[in-house]
Amino acid sequence: SSFFLHLGDFWLQFVLLEVSHPVNLSHTFYGIMFDAGSTGTRIHIYTFIQKDPVELPVLDNEMYHAVKPGLSAYKDKPEEGGNTIRALLKVAKKTVPEVEWKQTPVVLKATAGLRLLPEEKANALLDEVREVFDESPFFVPNNSVSIMNGTNEGVLAWVTVNFLTGHLYAKTRKTVGILDLGGGSTQITFLPKSKKTVFTAPASYIANINMFNHTLQLYTHSYLGNGLVAARLATLGALGADGLDWKVFTSSCLPKKFREDWTFGGITYKVSGIPDGYAGYKLCYYEVMRVVKGIVHQPFEVKGSSIFYAFSYYFDRAVEPGQIQNHHSEMCNKMTKYRPISPFLCMDMTYITCLLKEGFGFKDNTMLQLAKKVNNVETSWALGATFDHFNNLNIH
Numbered sequence: 001s002s003f004f005l006h007l008g009d010f011w012l013q014f015v016l017l018e019v020s021h022p023v024n025l026s027h028t029f030y031g032i033m034f035d036a037g038s039t040g041t042r043i044h045i046y047t048f049i050q051k052d053p054v055e056l057p058v059l060d061n062e063m064y065h066a067v068k069p070g071l072s073a074y075k076d077k078p079e080e081g082g083n084t085i086r087a088l089l090k091v092a093k094k095t096v097p098e099v100e101w102k103q104t105p106v107v108l109k110a111t112a113g114l115r116l117l118p119e120e121k122a123n124a125l126l127d128e129v130r131e132v133f134d135e136s137p138f139f140v141p142n143n144s145v146s147i148m149n150g151t152n153e154g155v156l157a158w159v160t161v162n163f164l165t166g167h168l169y170a171k172t173r174k175t176v177g178i179l180d181l182g183g184g185s186t187q188i189t190f191l192p193k194s195k196k197t198v199f200t201a202p203a204s205y206i207a208n209i210n211m212f213n214h215t216l217q218l219y220t221h222s223y224l225g226n227g228l229v230a231a232r233l234a235t236l237g238a239l240g241a242d243g244l245d246w247k248v249f250t251s252s253c254l255p256k257k258f259r260e261d262w263t264f265g266g267i268t269y270k271v272s273g274i275p276d277g278y279a280g281y282k283l284c285y286y287e288v289m290r291v292v293k294g295i296v297h298q299p300f301e302v303k304g305s306s307i308f309y310a311f312s313y314y315f316d317r318a319v320e321p322g323q324i325q326n327h328h329s330e331m332c333n334k335m336t337k338y339r340p341i342s343p344f345l346c347m348d349m350t351y352i353t354c355l356l357k358e359g360f361g362f363k364d365n366t367m368l369q370l371a372k373k374v375n376n377v378e379t380s381w382a383l384g385a386t387f388d389h390f391n392n393l394n395i396h
Contacts, residue, residue, distance in 0.1 A: 026051045028060070030096045031386040032106040032138060034085065036129075038113030038183035038265060039229060042066040043088040044382040045095045048390075056169060057390075062377045063095045070183075071129075072113035072265040075121040082128035089136050096138075106138040109148040109385055112184025112227055113265055122147065141389070148385070150222020151207050154180065154187035155395050156384030158218060159209075161309050163383065164374035168211070177306050179360075179368065180381070181313040181352070183229035183264075188299070188360060189220035190306055197300040205297065210394040219299055226291065228313040229264050231351050232344055234291040238269050250274050253284035253347035255335040260343075281332035284346055288354045296359030310368040311379040317348050318370050328353060 028049050035042045045063040067084050074081030085108070096104050108129050114122045129145045148156075158178045162168045167175045177190030192198055197219055198206055205221045225231070225239060233239040236249035248259075248270045256279050259272035273279060320341055328349035331338050338345045356362045371379050387393070 029057075029390075030100055030104040031389065032092050032096070032104060033382040033386045034088065034106075034108035034129075035380060035382045036071045036108055036110035036114065038070050038072060038111065038116070038227065040066050040068040040070050041084055041088065042378075042380075042382070043091060044378065044380075044386070045092050046383065046386050056163070059163075059377060059383070062383075063091065064378050065091045070113045070265075071110060071125050072117055072122075073263075074125065075117055075266045078124045078128040081125050082132045085129050085132045089132070089138075092138070101137040102139060104138050105141050105389060106133055106136060106144065107141065107385070107389060108133070108145045109381075110146070111148060111153055112150075112182055112222075112224055112230070114147050115150075115224055116184055116230070116265055148381075150185055150187065150224060151204075151220055152385075152388075152395055153185070153222050153381050154178070154189035154220040155207050155209055155218055155393075156381035156388060157187060157311075157379070158189040158191075158220070159384030159387055159393070160377075160381060161311075161371075161374060161379055163387065164377055164379070165309075176369070177308040178379075179308050179310040179314060179356075181310070181355075182227040183313070184227040185222050185224045185230070186226045186228075186355065187220070187222045189218055190299075190308070191216060192219050192299075192301060193306070194301045200300050202297065205299075208394075208396055210392070221297065223296060226295065226355070228317070228348055228351065231288075231291050231355075232347055233264065233269065235287050235347060235351065236269070236271060238271075244269060248272050250277075251284070251287060251347065252277060252279045253287060253332070253344075253350060255279065255339050255343055257336075258339070258343045279332070279335060281329040281346070281350065284332050284350045285354060288347070288351045289358060291351070292354050292359040296355065298359070298361035302361050308362075308366075308368050309371050309374075309379065311371050313348075314352060314368070315370045315372045317345075317352060320345070 026049055031046045033044045043065050047061040048057040049060050050057045071081045126145050133140045133144055157180045161178050162175045175191045180187040201219055205219055207218050207220050208215050236251050238249040250272050252274055254273035256273040256275050261268050262271045331349055332346035335346055
């Protein structure tokens with residue numbers, strides 16, 4: 001009987017070994033990515049499971065938290081900007097198990113809000129963030145705090161969406177394009193099917209990215225100053241203007257009786273409708289055209305059947321109260337009705353239409369996939385950037 005028991009023990013251990021063997025290969029790791037945008041700072045805390053050492057990891061969970069305004073609003077008070085990062089790191093401490101803190105990388109990438117600031121102001125903010133990171137218990141990699149270039153912003157958003165939609169696992173050429181509309185800049189990225197798209201694009205619009213030991217050529221560009229909020233200023237003629245203390249910037253895209261002070265990136269502008277002039281869709285479209293026409297390049301194959309995911313402000317504006325049902329020309333011709341939602345609604349919707357049609361060259365009947373989240377994860381470049389950190393994608 002004792003012999004049987006030992007055998008039994010041995011068998012039991014053998015079974016446990018067999019069961020635990022594959023589990024040992026699978027390990028959980030975490031990544032913390034800060035997205036310092038022009039209108040807010042967001043923290044993404046990702047939990048990954050690496051099931052197979054040669055395959056892509058699986059994203060198990062994302063914890064997401066956001067604060068407003070963005071870092072650029074603290075351009076004259078960098079310490080206060082640093083405090084917003086400190087507060088968000090508390091969320092990370094609650095989410096990541098303490099034993100993992102030392103090996104969990106914390107990274108902050110700033111986008112158009114800081115790109116639009118004078119260099120010394122942007123650097124003061126970044127230095128402040130570095131200090132906050134250094135006193136945190138997390139792993140701070142080299143170049144942990146930086147301003148991301150626009151190319152990477154588009155490419156990494158493309159990586160995020162194609163990872164979440166399962167296209168990266170398939171190693172296929174069947175991927176989806178992305179359209180990202182931020183406050184300060186807008187990005188377009190897709191994998192061209194046609195050589196002509198690559199040949200007819202400006203050279204700087206083609207980026208190479210390493211995936212699965214081969215190089216993908218992506219069409220990508222970021223238009224600084226063409227984000228939704230910066231485009232409002234450009235439409236008003238206020239982007240980069242002087243004499244802000246006494247100038248009032250007017251537009252027929254705003255309700256006639258509208259007048260207020262409006263702040264972006266820590267600068268205040270006096271903005272108003274045209275009280276004794278005209279307002280409405282046609283005039284507004286004409287004003288907005290100047291911000292788009294001749295600035296935005298039309299890629300050769302956008303008129304084709306590619307699927308594009310549109311997110312950030314594209315999504316936010318499309319789902320605001322009552323907008324899905326109404327054609328946006330009505331929002332311009334009945335501005336007072338929509339003013340409680342936002343006095344900028346007509347301008348924003350006209351800009352988005354103009355950017356997609358006159359800018360990128362999408363047809364009226366193009367169906368864009370509007371998505372704030374895919375599989376319950378935020379669609380932004382942050383996940384792609386975390387990936388890049390773990391699996392050097394070597395974007396160039």
